[in-house]
Amino acid sequence: MPNGYDYDLVVLGSGPAGQKGAICAAKLHKRVAIVENRWALGGVCVHSGTIPSKTLREAVLYLSGFREKTFYGRSYQVKDRVVMADLTFRVDAVIKRETEVIRAQLQRNQVVPLDGYGRFVDAHTVEVESAEGTRRVTSENFLVSTGTRPASDQHYQLDGTHIFNSDQLLSLSEVPRELIVVGAGVIGLEYASMIAALGVKITILDARPTILDFIDREIMDSLQFQLRQLNVIFRLGEKVTTCVYDAERGRVIATLESGKRVHGDGLLFTVGRQANTDKLNLESAGLKTGDRGKLEVNEQFQTAVPNIYAAGDVIGFPALASTSMEQGRIASCNMFGVPSKMRPQFFPYGIYTIPEISIVGQTEEQLTHDKVPYEVGIARYSELAKGQMLGDEHGLLKLLFHSESLKLLGVHIIGERAAEIIHIGQAVLSFGGSIEYFRDTVFNYPTMAEAYKVAALDGLNKL
Numbered sequence: 001m002p003n004g005y006d007y008d009l010v011v012l013g014s015g016p017a018g019q020k021g022a023i024c025a026a027k028l029h030k031r032v033a034i035v036e037n038r039w040a041l042g043g044v045c046v047h048s049g050t051i052p053s054k055t056l057r058e059a060v061l062y063l064s065g066f067r068e069k070t071f072y073g074r075s076y077q078v079k080d081r082v083v084m085a086d087l088t089f090r091v092d093a094v095i096k097r098e099t100e101v102i103r104a105q106l107q108r109n110q111v112v113p114l115d116g117y118g119r120f121v122d123a124h125t126v127e128v129e130s131a132e133g134t135r136r137v138t139s140e141n142f143l144v145s146t147g148t149r150p151a152s153d154q155h156y157q158l159d160g161t162h163i164f165n166s167d168q169l170l171s172l173s174e175v176p177r178e179l180i181v182v183g184a185g186v187i188g189l190e191y192a193s194m195i196a197a198l199g200v201k202i203t204i205l206d207a208r209p210t211i212l213d214f215i216d217r218e219i220m221d222s223l224q225f226q227l228r229q230l231n232v233i234f235r236l237g238e239k240v241t242t243c244v245y246d247a248e249r250g251r252v253i254a255t256l257e258s259g260k261r262v263h264g265d266g267l268l269f270t271v272g273r274q275a276n277t278d279k280l281n282l283e284s285a286g287l288k289t290g291d292r293g294k295l296e297v298n299e300q301f302q303t304a305v306p307n308i309y310a311a312g313d314v315i316g317f318p319a320l321a322s323t324s325m326e327q328g329r330i331a332s333c334n335m336f337g338v339p340s341k342m343r344p345q346f347f348p349y350g351i352y353t354i355p356e357i358s359i360v361g362q363t364e365e366q367l368t369h370d371k372v373p374y375e376v377g378i379a380r381y382s383e384l385a386k387g388q389m390l391g392d393e394h395g396l397l398k399l400l401f402h403s404e405s406l407k408l409l410g411v412h413i414i415g416e417r418a419a420e421i422i423h424i425g426q427a428v429l430s431f432g433g434s435i436e437y438f439r440d441t442v443f444n445y446p447t448m449a450e451a452y453k454v455a456a457l458d459g460l461n462k463l
């Protein structure tokens with residue numbers, strides 16, 4: 001015990017933030033332990049969030065033959081009737097492999113796994129409670145990366161079968177024939193589009209009159225248009241007050257503040273997330289939480305108590321696996337004398353609806369608000385050879401650039417491979433490049449990346 005503590009760092013929670021924080025500290029030759037109360041390592045990301053939802057999406061796209069319908073007709077599908085087990089089979093396989101990868105990574109970096117629920121005793125001690133009993137562990141530093149869980153509300157009678165949240169959706173035995181989705185955030189829209197691709201009628205309800213306000217409006221209009229083609233009904237500006245399951249009729253009924261009632265076979269409840277901080281006994285360490293249990297941190301990801309850091313969803317926005325990993329790594333660097341910062345303005349957003357959306361940089365709305373003179377260059381997938389080959393007739397890549405300096409200001413994409421090709425724009429944006437780069441570069445042909453050149457030429461022609 002060189003510093004009088006059992007460890008140099010104890011991490012609470014093994015999601016993306018915790019894993020990367022732990023490994024970064026271990027690489028700096030620190031003695032690290034990671035506490036996890038779930039049966040396996042990986043967090044929400046691996047067990048109920050990112051990995052299951054994105055694997056489910058791949059399973060849906062394959063089994064429904066969704067991508068092939070443009071060529072082989074609307075009735076084309078790989079399997080006549082897709083049941084939940086067809087989807088979860090693939091999900092389970094990927095979760096198993098990912099869990100193994102994480103376990104091996106932590107093991108080879110000599111990060112000690114401590115199974116159980118961790119809670120603070122004081123700013124240098126946690127108690128870890130498991131089926132085997134309770135033990136106390138001391139550490140010079142802590143990283144709180146306990147993540148979030150689906151927000152709940154007493155007015156909604158979640159039974160996990162007819163009325164369920166995004167965690168419970170993964171263990172449904174059947175795909176509902178008619179689904180109501182309450183909450184058109186990223187989770188609600190992603191799952192709504194996946195289930196709609198299976199031919200299920202969906203009604204999306206949200207209290208806000210517009211959805212995903214951080215996304216370019218043209219891109220959102222296109223998403224809504226494409227989802228409507230899949231039989232999705234949007235009822236926006238409608239607050240849901242209660243949801244009940246009528247067992248006699250076998251129907252779920254959502255009552256709206258406006259007095260309307262919406263019926264379905266199942267209801268997915270996705271109205272945001274609550275931080276897992278309520279049982280951490282943070283007060284004993286001198287810490288308080290804010291809205292929905294979130295922890296406040298400074299640029300180094302340090303809380304008000306200097307030896308306690310926090311990263312990932314527990315600190316709130318942007319609450320992504322991608323940013324959580326980086327926050328965890330940066331927190332450990334700062335903790336152990338390697339000053340590091342995040343560059344929040346250049347992280348991309350990938351929204352895995354069908355069709356997928358990805359953005360980086362500023363939107364037209366922000367630029368207009370900030371009085372920045374800009375021009376727009378657009379490439380439509382229908383005019384790209386690769387877009388034709390993939391059968392994506394509606395995709396769109398939009399570049400925003402300064403109309404005088406030609407500096408790239410934002411990239412907004414909807415369509416096939418959006419979340420992959422966004423990184424080309426992200427690199428140019430990060431290095432402060434102009435759209436002349438796209439004009440003067442030769443891209444592989446045929447590729448989706450070629451969209452950048454087409455959009456740059458379109459934009460330059462407008463000047």
Ligand SMILES: Cc1cc2nc3c(=O)[nH]c(=O)nc-3n(C[C@H](O)[C@H](O)[C@H](O)COP(=O)(O)OP(=O)(O)OC[C@H]3O[C@@H](n4cnc5c(N)ncnc54)[C@H](O)[C@@H]3O)c2cc1C
Nearest residue numbers: 013015016017037043044045049118147312313319320321
């Ligand atoms: C349905 C869904 C889809 C998503 N899709 C994407 C996506 O496509 N891309 C993306 O970037 N992000 C996505 N996200 C978000 C992403 O999953 C989260 O941002 C990420 O998992 C947060 O990582 P984290 O390290 O903060 O903690 P988490 O992954 O939330 O893990 C925290 C872990 O800590 C454990 N824990 C909590 N309290 C304690 C305690 N006291 N002691 C011990 N252990 C504890 C929890 O059980 C959990 O295992 C999605 C989320 C959801 C719900």
Ligand SMILES: NC(=O)c1ccc[n+]([C@@H]2O[C@H](COP(=O)([O-])OP(=O)(O)OC[C@H]3O[C@@H](n4cnc5c(N)ncnc54)[C@H](O)[C@@H]3O)[C@@H](O)[C@H]2O)c1
Nearest residue numbers: 183184185186187188206207239240271272318319350351
């Ligand atoms: N691809 C990705 O990156 C990805 C995917 C999924 C989740 N996530 C992360 O998970 C977070 C949580 O997502 P979320 O979708 O649960 O939450 P959210 O807060 O983004 O959306 C919740 C929505 O529910 C609506 N709502 C709340 N109460 C309502 C009511 N009573 N009636 C009608 N509508 C109501 C809100 O207006 C809001 O639009 C996201 O912010 C994101 O960071 C990311």
